[in-house]
Amino acid sequence: MQIYRAHVLICGGTGCTSSGSENVKKEFEEQLKKHHLENEVQIVGTGCFGLCARGPVVVVYPEGAMYTMVRVEDVEEIVTEHLLKGRMVRRLLAGGQEAGDVTQSLDKVDFFKKQLRIALRNCGIINPEDIDEYIAFDGYKALTKVLTEMTPEQVIDTVKRSGLRGRGGAGFPTGLKWEFAARQQNETKYVCCNADEGDPGAFMDRSVLEGDPHSVIEAMIIAGYAIGAHQGFIYVRAEYPIAVKRLEIAIGQAKEYGLLGKNILGTGFAFDLELRLGAGAFVCGEETALMTSIEGHRGEPRPRPPFPAVKGLWGKPTILNNVETFANIPRIILNGAEWFAGIGTERSKGTKVFAMGGKINNTGLLEVPMGTTLREVIYDIGGGIPGGKKFKAAQTGGPSGGCIPASHIDTPIEYDTLVQLGSMMGSGGLIVMDEDTCMVDIARYFLDFTVDESCGKCPPCRIGTKRMLEILERITGGKGEEGDIEKLETLAKNIKASALCALGQSAPNPVLSTLRYFRDEYEAHVKEKRCPAGVCKAMMKYVINADSCKSCGICAKNCPVGAIEGEKKVPYRIDQDKCIKCGTCMEKCPFKAIFKNV
Amino acid sequence: MKTITELEEIRKRTLEKIKPGTNSNRLRILVGMATCGIAAGARPVMNAFIEELKKRNISDVTVTMTGCIGACRLEPIVEVIDSDGRRVTYVKMTEEKAARVVVEHIVNGRVCVDYTIGEAERKTAEG
Numbered sequence: 001m002q003i004y005r006a007h008v009l010i011c012g013g014t015g016c017t018s019s020g021s022e023n024v025k026k027e028f029e030e031q032l033k034k035h036h037l038e039n040e041v042q043i044v045g046t047g048c049f050g051l052c053a054r055g056p057v058v059v060v061y062p063e064g065a066m067y068t069m070v071r072v073e074d075v076e077e078i079v080t081e082h083l084l085k086g087r088m089v090r091r092l093l094a095g096g097q098e099a100g101d102v103t104q105s106l107d108k109v110d111f112f113k114k115q116l117r118i119a120l121r122n123c124g125i126i127n128p129e130d131i132d133e134y135i136a137f138d139g140y141k142a143l144t145k146v147l148t149e150m151t152p153e154q155v156i157d158t159v160k161r162s163g164l165r166g167r168g169g170a171g172f173p174t175g176l177k178w179e180f181a182a183r184q185q186n187e188t189k190y191v192c193c194n195a196d197e198g199d200p201g202a203f204m205d206r207s208v209l210e211g212d213p214h215s216v217i218e219a220m221i222i223a224g225y226a227i228g229a230h231q232g233f234i235y236v237r238a239e240y241p242i243a244v245k246r247l248e249i250a251i252g253q254a255k256e257y258g259l260l261g262k263n264i265l266g267t268g269f270a271f272d273l274e275l276r277l278g279a280g281a282f283v284c285g286e287e288t289a290l291m292t293s294i295e296g297h298r299g300e301p302r303p304r305p306p307f308p309a310v311k312g313l314w315g316k317p318t319i320l321n322n323v324e325t326f327a328n329i330p331r332i333i334l335n336g337a338e339w340f341a342g343i344g345t346e347r348s349k350g351t352k353v354f355a356m357g358g359k360i361n362n363t364g365l366l367e368v369p370m371g372t373t374l375r376e377v378i379y380d381i382g383g384g385i386p387g388g389k390k391f392k393a394a395q396t397g398g399p400s401g402g403c404i405p406a407s408h409i410d411t412p413i414e415y416d417t418l419v420q421l422g423s424m425m426g427s428g429g430l431i432v433m434d435e436d437t438c439m440v441d442i443a444r445y446f447l448d449f450t451v452d453e454s455c456g457k458c459p460p461c462r463i464g465t466k467r468m469l470e471i472l473e474r475i476t477g478g479k480g481e482e483g484d485i486e487k488l489e490t491l492a493k494n495i496k497a498s499a500l501c502a503l504g505q506s507a508p509n510p511v512l513s514t515l516r517y518f519r520d521e522y523e524a525h526v527k528e529k530r531c532p533a534g535v536c537k538a539m540m541k542y543v544i545n546a547d548s549c550k551s552c553g554i555c556a557k558n559c560p561v562g563a564i565e566g567e568k569k570v571p572y573r574i575d576q577d578k579c580i581k582c583g584t585c586m587e588k589c590p591f592k593a594i595f596k597n598v
Numbered sequence: 599m600k601t602i603t604e605l606e607e608i609r610k611r612t613l614e615k616i617k618p619g620t621n622s623n624r625l626r627i628l629v630g631m632a633t634c635g636i637a638a639g640a641r642p643v644m645n646a647f648i649e650e651l652k653k654r655n656i657s658d659v660t661v662t663m664t665g666c667i668g669a670c671r672l673e674p675i676v677e678v679i680d681s682d683g684r685r686v687t688y689v690k691m692t693e694e695k696a697a698r699v700v701v702e703h704i705v706n707g708r709v710c711v712d713y714t715i716g717e718a719e720r721k722t723a724e725g
Contacts, residue, residue: 090707103716106669120668132612266602367668
């Protein structure tokens with residue numbers, strides 16, 4: 001059997017025949033002969049393609065290119081261009097199905113229109129494993145500018161004037177931090193990148209490292225130049241294998257290009273970079289614990305001062321910045337301090353990346369100018385709350401942050417306003433909660449996390465948070481006692497005042513902020529043994545409404561513990577002693593006869 | 599070691615290379631391959647694109663991985679960028695959808711509207 005490299009399928013259906021496909025087929029045969037392709041290309045007459053209105057239809061394989069309304073005069077072009085040279089004849093392709101008003105691209109949907117992407121500028125645009133693509137999008141241009149046109153003082157001045165503040169949590173001015181380290185007289189200094197992203201639900205750092213690793217590397221070299229350091233470390237958690245792999249590739253490529261190492265870009269400046277993998281302890285995101293871990297010791301914090309800028313890694317002056325902070329630096333250098341300072345608010349400049357999750361339609365990663373209101377983020381970008389439920393609160397700052405209630409939804413998001421509200425920016429986790437969320441249970445969840453992650457070095461955090469958790473478990477378990485709320489407040493105040501590191505000091509925040517805005521919920525739990533949101537299982541039960549129960553028995557069949565009994569024509573009943581409150585019966589009931597009694 | 603001039607050359611050369619429109623690079627297909635994308639199945643989708651293009655002898659289209667674009671709930675996300683910079687964003691992609699996008703969009707220039715982000719959003723809105 002002869003093997004052909006291409007096939008030309010010409011429609012021989014009634015529709016195409018009447019629009020002249022016979023002649024087109026004859027012309028193809030002649031043209032193939034003329035160009036000596038008859039042994040390479042086979043012509044096949046086929047049945048109807050269903051596109052009769054646009055006949056004659058010709059399909060060329062292997063590509064599967066569909067040409068429509070092919071006239072005899074077009075055949076030569078198809079043969080010489082497509083079959084001979086392998087270039088499809090675009091003007092004849094079926095093409096142009098009317099798209100109507102459907103938005104086809106990401107940059108035009110609401111989720112993106114309100115965003116301003118600086119730290120995430122290259123994420124989803126370039127190939128993170130190809131340094132050339134980073135360079136193509138002005139990568140390492142800021143480094144070139146810094147090394148050839150700027151003094152270290154000018155670099156620090158630019159960062160200071162930009163108003164950039166640390167994106168890892170506390171919001172310390174980055175330029176000031178660099179200046180402190182630069183002032184230290186020491187031959188050895190270090191630049192560290194904190195990529196130990198530990199807040200539950202936050203993943204913007206991972207995203208930057210995975211999507212644009214070179215932006216962090218470039219910024220770290222710039223920081224090294226600014227403070228006079230020649231060695232950097234990126235401390236990244238081992239649970240981010242893809243980020244680690246892409247960083248390794250990126251560092252390798254930067255070394256190959258001489259962007260890391262000795263005599264960078266022929267300017268004589270030397271800087272090298274190493275990765276350090278963390279085992280995922282939450283406390284290692286705290287700067288002193290992180291440095292202790294890099295040094296090879298158990299990751300535990302130490303009191304400050306001395307601050308790392310004075311005495312950091314191995315006792316040498318060290319700056320530590322978060323991934324997102326670094327990712328902003330190259331743009332600030334290229335576009336200027338004024339450009340960056342022109343974005344955002346009076347005291348919070350630039351943009352902030354948020355990882356939005358929880359009860360929200362558009363979960364995901366977004367970057368907005370500082371000062372954008374919570375309402376814009378949740379409704380315009382986030383697409384609102386699913387199922388038409390009511391917005392109750394937003395949790396920012398993870399286990400160190402707090403809840404912002406619905407009454408403050410029009411607050412602009414910036415460092416200082418969040419602190420005033422009893423929360424904090426944190427790394428940018430944003431968990432949206434609807435009316436079905438129990439705020440006491442949320443506080444319990446975060447305390448549970450802190451107790452798990454407490455390093456145990458200082459008693460306020462080790463013992464104090466544990467006691468707080470026990471009280472919260474008692475309250476959510478329906479065994480709250482008079483005075484529990486006051487005990488929580490006292491403990492919280494004391495832990496805040498006495499814990500060793502920022503993590504311990506901020507651990508009571510989730511409790512304090514929910515107490516501040518949702519004290520009535522705590523009181524309902526303690527005094528009335530009632531969970532208003534119907535979340536705390538100990539205080540609610542599933543009940544069958546005898547009037548609407550049709551005795552179909554579906555609930556009993558689906559109950560995993562056999563807690564439902566009944567017989568024909570008699571409403572079913574739930575044995576509350578056996579019931580584990582899984583909610584399956586309510587979900588399965590076809591008559592909506594089962595409801596939560598809170 | 600690269601000099602500053604060489605860096606500038608790389609910039610120009612790569613921009614030329616990744617900018618669709620030249621004959622050797624008609625379209626650029628970007629597959630979101632961050633943790634979210636990979637977890638949602640981006641790797642088989644990217645392989646499906648490469649396979650389908652190979653099967654059809656199409657060499658003027660590049661397939662490239664990229665990072666997270668932010669809409670993680672819609673992963674695997676695939677963007678097709680044409681010579682005018684026009685982007686078409688396909689969401690929740692599968693290997694089967696990839697095959698259809700290649701034959702309809704890449705070869706025949708007909709956007710698979712029902713896989714695009716706008717259509718997905720509309721469906722979500724309708725519940």
